[in-house]
Amino acid sequence: MATSAKPVLHGYFRSSCSWRVRIAFALKDIEYDQIPVNLIKDGGQQHTQQYKELNPMQQVPAVEIDGVTISQSLAIIQYIDETRPGTPLLPSDPKKRAQVRMISDLIASGIQPLQNLSVIQKIGAEKVQWAQHFISRGFQALEPILRETAGKYCVGNEISMADICLVPQVYNAERFKVDIxxxxxxxxxxxxxxxxxxxxxxxxxxxxxxxxxLRQP
Amino acid sequence: MATSAKPVLHGYFRSSCSWRVRIAFALKDIEYDQIPVNLIKDGGQQHTQQYKELNPMQQVPAVEIDGVTISQSLAIIQYIDETRPGTPLLPSDPKKRAQVRMISDLIASGIQPLQNLSVIQKIGAEKVQWAQHFISRGFQALEPILRETAGKYCVGNEISMADICLVPQVYNAERFKVDIxxxxxxxxxxxxxxxxxxxxxxxxxxxxxxxxxLRQP
Structure with missing residues (x-):
C-alpha cells in the first residue's frame, strides 16, 4: 500500500477504464500519483502477486484512496464524486442520474468487457471482427439513446460520468477501425x-x- | 408505452439481470407489472421493433417507471433506491457504497456480460467451457474481496445491491456447472x-x- 496522502492510480496508458478515472480526477481537479501497470510486458504486470493483492481481478484500474483500495472504474468515479467537491460527475435529478448510469453501464457492461484485452486474447485470430461486432452493436444502441438524452453533452448540457465513458470507448472503436x-x-x-x-x-x-x-505532444 | 401507474418490468424469468431488478422491487416492497420478453422464442422477442424502442440494446430488463424507460439493471436499481422509501439498497457510508458498487460492477461488467446469451451464442460449440472460464475467473477474484468486506451479507450486515448481483450470478454458475x-x-x-x-x-x-x-413450487 502506498502511504501518500494523494490518491494513487494503478493504471495503463491505453486502458480505456484507466482513462475514465484519469478524466474524473482531472474534472475534479484532484492531484494524484500514478503507478503504471504494463498489461503487455512480462506476460502482463497485472498478474503479479503484488498487483493481485490490490485487485484480485487482475485488471486496471485500481485506486488507493482514503486508506482503501477500490477497483472497477465506475465505483471509483462515483466514490470520487461523493467525497470530493468541484464539478459534479452525476446530475442531481434522479431521472437524469438514471440516464447517466444507463449510458455508462451500456458502455461499461455492454461494450468494453467484450473487447477487453483478456477476452480478445482468448478469441485469437478473429479478434478484430469480434471487437468490431460488439462495439458496433453497442454504438447502434447508444446512438438512438443519446439522440434522446443529449444536449451539448451525453445527458443535457452538463458533463457527466456518461461522457467520461463515451470518449475512451470511441478511442477503442477507432483502434478497431469501427466507422464512426x-x-x-x-x-x-x-x-x-x-x-x-x-x-x-x-x-x-x-x-x-x-x-x-505512440506519444503525441 | 404502458400507462399503468405501477412500474412495468420487461424481463425474462431466467435472465440474471431481470432477476436483479425483481429482487430490488421485492426488497423495496414495490408492486409492479411484468411483461415477459421471451429471449428464445421466435428468434428472440427482444429483437422486435416494439421492444427495440424500449431498449435499443435488445436486452432485458427494461423498466417503465415515472414516465421514463430505463435499461441496464444497476441503473434501474439505483433509480429505485434514490426515489423510493424502505430498505436502502446502498449503504450511507461512501467507502461502503464504493465496496458495494465495486462488487456489483465486478459481476455486472466482469462476469455476466461474458456469459450472456448473445455472447455464448456467438462462441458456439465451446460455449460451456467459455462461460465456465469467465465465471471461475470472476469468482476467484470475488472470493478474496468478499472475505474482506462481508459480514452476514456481501458488505457488512446490511443487504445491498452487491447481494442482489451475487445470487443470480451464483445461479448462472450452477447452470454452467462451476463448482461453488x-x-x-x-x-x-x-x-x-x-x-x-x-x-x-x-x-x-x-x-x-x-x-x-422448470417450475418449482
Whole structure:
C-alpha cells in the first residue's frame, strides 16, 4: 500500500477504464500519483502477486484512496464524486442520474468487457471482427439513446460520468477501425468532448507510461 | 408505452439481470407489472421493433417507471433506491457504497456480460467451457474481496445491491456447472441470501413466464 496522502492510480496508458478515472480526477481537479501497470510486458504486470493483492481481478484500474483500495472504474468515479467537491460527475435529478448510469453501464457492461484485452486474447485470430461486432452493436444502441438524452453533452448540457465513458470507448472503436460516421450523435459528442482540457491531459497519447512511438505532444 | 401507474418490468424469468431488478422491487416492497420478453422464442422477442424502442440494446430488463424507460439493471436499481422509501439498497457510508458498487460492477461488467446469451451464442460449440472460464475467473477474484468486506451479507450486515448481483450470478454458475465448493465465502453468502423472501419470490423457478417443466413450487 502506498502511504501518500494523494490518491494513487494503478493504471495503463491505453486502458480505456484507466482513462475514465484519469478524466474524473482531472474534472475534479484532484492531484494524484500514478503507478503504471504494463498489461503487455512480462506476460502482463497485472498478474503479479503484488498487483493481485490490490485487485484480485487482475485488471486496471485500481485506486488507493482514503486508506482503501477500490477497483472497477465506475465505483471509483462515483466514490470520487461523493467525497470530493468541484464539478459534479452525476446530475442531481434522479431521472437524469438514471440516464447517466444507463449510458455508462451500456458502455461499461455492454461494450468494453467484450473487447477487453483478456477476452480478445482468448478469441485469437478473429479478434478484430469480434471487437468490431460488439462495439458496433453497442454504438447502434447508444446512438438512438443519446439522440434522446443529449444536449451539448451525453445527458443535457452538463458533463457527466456518461461522457467520461463515451470518449475512451470511441478511442477503442477507432483502434478497431469501427466507422464512426455511422453514428452522428456519438461523433458530435466525442468531437466536443475531446477538446476539453480534462479529456486532453488524460489522453493515452501523453501519459507517464506512453511509449515514445505512440506519444503525441 | 404502458400507462399503468405501477412500474412495468420487461424481463425474462431466467435472465440474471431481470432477476436483479425483481429482487430490488421485492426488497423495496414495490408492486409492479411484468411483461415477459421471451429471449428464445421466435428468434428472440427482444429483437422486435416494439421492444427495440424500449431498449435499443435488445436486452432485458427494461423498466417503465415515472414516465421514463430505463435499461441496464444497476441503473434501474439505483433509480429505485434514490426515489423510493424502505430498505436502502446502498449503504450511507461512501467507502461502503464504493465496496458495494465495486462488487456489483465486478459481476455486472466482469462476469455476466461474458456469459450472456448473445455472447455464448456467438462462441458456439465451446460455449460451456467459455462461460465456465469467465465465471471461475470472476469468482476467484470475488472470493478474496468478499472475505474482506462481508459480514452476514456481501458488505457488512446490511443487504445491498452487491447481494442482489451475487445470487443470480451464483445461479448462472450452477447452470454452467462451476463448482461453488471452491468459493466458501460466496457459497455461505448465497446460502443465507436465498432463504430471504425477496430472493425466493423473485427466483426464476416461479415467475409468470417460467415454463411448466422448470417450475418449482
Amino acid at each position: 460516421e455511422q453514428f452522428p450523435t456519438i461523433k458530435r459528442l466525442n468531437a466536443t468532448l475531446v477538446e476539453i482540457d480534462a479529456f486532453r491531459i488524460s489522453h493515452p497519447s501523453c501519459q507517464l507510461d506512453t511509449p515514445e512511438d | 465448493e471452491q468459493f466458501p465465502t460466496i457459497k455461505r453468502l448465497n446460502a443465507t441470501l436465498v432463504e430471504i423472501d425477496a430472493f425466493r419470490i423473485s427466483h426464476p423457478s416461479c415467475q409468470l413466464d417460467t415454463p411448466e417443466d
